[in-house]
Amino acid sequence: DADVTQTPRNRITKTGKRIMLECSQTKGHDRMYWYRQDPGLGLRLIYYSFDVKDINKGEISDGYSVSRQAQAKFSLSLESAIPNQTALYFCATSDLAEDQETQYFGPGTRLLVL
């Protein structure tokens, strides 16, 4: 079984809809991250969390919110989706006890906002 899972893997939604992307991990890592990837722009950090009570904004947090429900779960919400949020979204984890900066990525969620 994969260590980092993301659901759904693909999602099509309409402008203005609220959607949630979910990430779960079985690695036992404390740190979790959400990125988006766009052609030509690379990976950009949206939000990150170093433990259940810690949430931090990344480079491009506007229009997004997150929830860290448990050590193993980190959800990303788009409150009112817009077409320029069409992208590939990745969740990642890392662990302070190991090499804290080595991040392990999930398989991604492909989101299309019409």
Place this chain on the structure above:
Amino acid sequence: EDQVTQSPEALRLQEGESSSLNCSYTVSGLRGLFWYRQDPGKGPEFLFTLYSAGEEKEKERLKATLTKKESFLHITAPKPEDSATYLCAVPQGGSEKLVFGKGTKLTVNP
């Protein structure tokens, strides 16, 4: 501002034709440089971490090296299955956040 620049953007090789990918960085107090491989539609897969100038790491046909300003990913006698986008990343100065380059898309033709 911390930056990571990868070159070339794309590289086409024939099977067996060795080459190198470049990752140059500007960050104060380097605390590691990371290489990832990403297949189309999939998440980045961790390859290597390098911590100090002169360090080298190898995995199959890949060898990563590090200097004070750049890293190289050498690919020796590549095979078509090595085709992927290769990403490098460094921790942003003073934080645990990674800054990623835009990647080099490698295509190895049989």
